Amino acid sequence: MIRRLAFSFLFVSTLLIVQTTWLDAIAIYSVLPDLALLAVLYISFKAKGLQGQFTGFFSGLLQDGVSAAPLGLSAFINTVMATIFNSLSGRFYIDRILMPVFFGLSATIIKALLLMLLSWIFKDKILAYDFTQPLIWIETAYNGLLAPLLFLIMSVLDKLILPLESRHD
């Protein structure tokens, strides 16, 4: 159990570091995909229990540490996303392409809506996406495109990330 939690956290943290260093080379109009969030979704959907929420919360805290975002913002977003996708766990079958694309697209939109809500609550201390600007749509498309690839890579690591009963879902 602890080994799985530690590995999930390490995996998402590594994705976060890759996202902030190497992925800059493939940024489209300076927009980066949110690999860490996609990985949290995968873990939350596949693993029953609190593993996704745990990973989302702690990787979010780490993300806030290297960002101009206020501490707790990514932790909150990741935990809420993990809770939503964990509640869908086992409700439907996840294929190789269509469902990951749908996960990537919907997660980015939900994240944008959550940020709008937080920006409204905390006034101008939190930035939100502007739906009339291309930024949010590029990130949505990018996350949708990369989700099948990331989910495929993560499925290879199922043994290390997921509990035995979740591996063949």
Next chain:
Amino acid sequence: MPDKRSSRRTFAGSVLFILISFITLMVSTQSLSGVSKQLGLTVISFFQQGFSTVGSFVADTIYSISELRRLEASHRDLLIQVEALGKMEREFTDLKKENDRLRQLLQLSSEAHYNSVAARIVAKDPGNLYSTFVLDKGTIHGIHKNQAVVAYQDGLEGLVGRVIEVSRSTCLVVPIFDSASFIAVRMEKSRYEGLAMGSGSDELPLIVQYVKKRAREEIQFGDLVITSGLQSLYPAGIKVGRVSKLRLLDYLTSMELEIEPIIDFSRLEFVFIIGADKESSSSSTGGGS
């Protein structure tokens, strides 16, 4: 029954995590999070530096093959140029002597007015809404919060941003195009003042507000905009950008300008973190001894 209990436990756990993160967010938006942020920056930036170094090594190795061919060709060209440069060098020495004499006459320093520390960008902000980046210099290199950061491109020194968080060996810099950046500026030619603010993206120009409407006749496209030094964060005279658009709004008593930053942030790799004025630091050292 056990299933129901386990799902109840999962729900309670989720709520707990959400609550903790929300409380953290509440605390941090009141700016009480300095210590925890520093800790996070210290830990993750250690790995970021490693990843950045490995990435640079792989990229450099790949580039080095094509670079070798290019170097061979340029070596031939350079041999030809060396001969021409020999002649130019003699002319340059004469010109430098003349320049030094003129500088002495004008009582100008031949070097920059402030101390600076060179730094490399090792990572960028993980989120797309924020545009900070991490530099490989921290408290052990004498860096502290709110120091200005500049860079040189095409022979020009331009303002990059300021340090907002410092860990032991890294620091976090917010660039001038960030929507949280405000810079007191001045038109280099006409000397009118204004307040420049970022638009949130390096693709968009900076907006300068509160420029007197009567300055309209004296401001032209391409005019240089520099820091005014009125805001204590940035020393005076650093180039910020060039005027690209003038906007006169009837309902405002002042006009708005759009300026293109001097620095092209998409190809920024190395920067300089500006320290105290050379004069003031030397005088304070002198005072202490």
